[in-house]
Amino acid sequence: MDLAITGKRVLVTGGTRGLGKATVLALARGGAKVVTCHRQAGEAADELSRELKEFGDDHHVVRADVTSADDVRRLAAVCGEAFGELDVVVDNVGVAAEAPMDELSGEEWQRVIGTNLTSHFLVTQAALPLLSEGASVIYIGASAALRGRPATAHYSASKAALIGLTRSLAKELGSRGIRVNTIAPGVIDKGEALPPPLRQRLAGMTALGRLGTADDLVGAVLFFAGDLSRYITGTTLNVDGGI
Numbered sequence: 001m002d003l004a005i006t007g008k009r010v011l012v013t014g015g016t017r018g019l020g021k022a023t024v025l026a027l028a029r030g031g032a033k034v035v036t037c038h039r040q041a042g043e044a045a046d047e048l049s050r051e052l053k054e055f056g057d058d059h060h061v062v063r064a065d066v067t068s069a070d071d072v073r074r075l076a077a078v079c080g081e082a083f084g085e086l087d088v089v090v091d092n093v094g095v096a097a098e099a100p101m102d103e104l105s106g107e108e109w110q111r112v113i114g115t116n117l118t119s120h121f122l123v124t125q126a127a128l129p130l131l132s133e134g135a136s137v138i139y140i141g142a143s144a145a146l147r148g149r150p151a152t153a154h155y156s157a158s159k160a161a162l163i164g165l166t167r168s169l170a171k172e173l174g175s176r177g178i179r180v181n182t183i184a185p186g187v188i189d190k191g192e193a194l195p196p197p198l199r200q201r202l203a204g205m206t207a208l209g210r211l212g213t214a215d216d217l218v219g220a221v222l223f224f225a226g227d228l229s230r231y232i233t234g235t236t237l238n239v240d241g242g243i
């Protein structure tokens with residue numbers, strides 16, 4: 001059984017910052033070949049390209065907005081040209097959002113659903129012809145989807161929809177040996193300056209008494225990317241310290 005991710009051909013969406021970046025670097029460090037994308041030009045993308053050089057020339061950082069069908073088609077074409085097939089897709093792009101229902105505009109609803117849900121449809125459909133037999137599709141959801149929280153109905157709804165997408169696609173693609181799973185992070189500490197009382201309150205909500213780290217999430221991604229999870233599909237794994 002291949003426990004590692006060496007040689008796997010991977011697409012990670014939204015890899016220039018945050019959890020996506022930690023995932024890209026962990027995969028590259030483990031010997032995978034990675035295409036990743038971002039939306040905005042700037043230092044974050046340049047810095048990632050420089051960092052990836054340390055792990056060889058098989059990695060590509062592409063500017064492509066995953067809410068645009070044209071951009072996603074172009075992104076899939078890059079994957080096809082670079083690797084021929086994809087063994088793993090980590091569909092990580094998502095946006096956090098807060099607004100009480102009586103102030104939530106239609107535009108904001110569409111922005112959040114477009115980024116957190118429709119983009120996953122676009123990326124999955126474009127990647128489908130490239131997926132190798134036994135490929136692993138991993139969506140990054142949120143454990144908030146199952147709990148709910150005031151002023152985040154649009155966010156929770158978008159993330160909850162990924163669970164249904166996961167369950168149905170697992171059944172649709174299982175005959176090709178393709179697995180589809182969602183990882184649902186809780187509150188992950190990305191090094192932002194959180195006010196200490198808020199940090200304490202959020203940590204206190206977890207069974208483990210601390211916020212998650214990017215590495216905590218990456219461990220779950222590597223598990224689903226590799227063959228250790230080969231009989232697991234259609235599932236949602238909370239990585240939230242037991243909220």
Ligand SMILES: NC(=O)c1ccc[n+]([C@@H]2O[C@H](COP(=O)([O-])OP(=O)(O)OC[C@H]3O[C@@H](n4cnc5c(N)ncnc54)[C@H](OP(=O)(O)O)[C@@H]3O)[C@@H](O)[C@H]2O)c1
Binds near residue numbers: 018037093
């Ligand atoms: N952080 C947490 O505590 C937490 C908790 C629960 C769930 N999650 C989920 O985990 C995932 C990653 O979150 P994060 O906090 O690491 O995000 P982040 O720090 O905001 O980074 C987002 C990444 O995605 C890219 N991106 C955003 N919109 C894009 C688009 N339309 N097209 C292409 N790329 C796009 C960004 O690139 P640009 O900079 O170029 O825009 C950036 O590289 C999300 O799905 C999020 O909902 C995070």
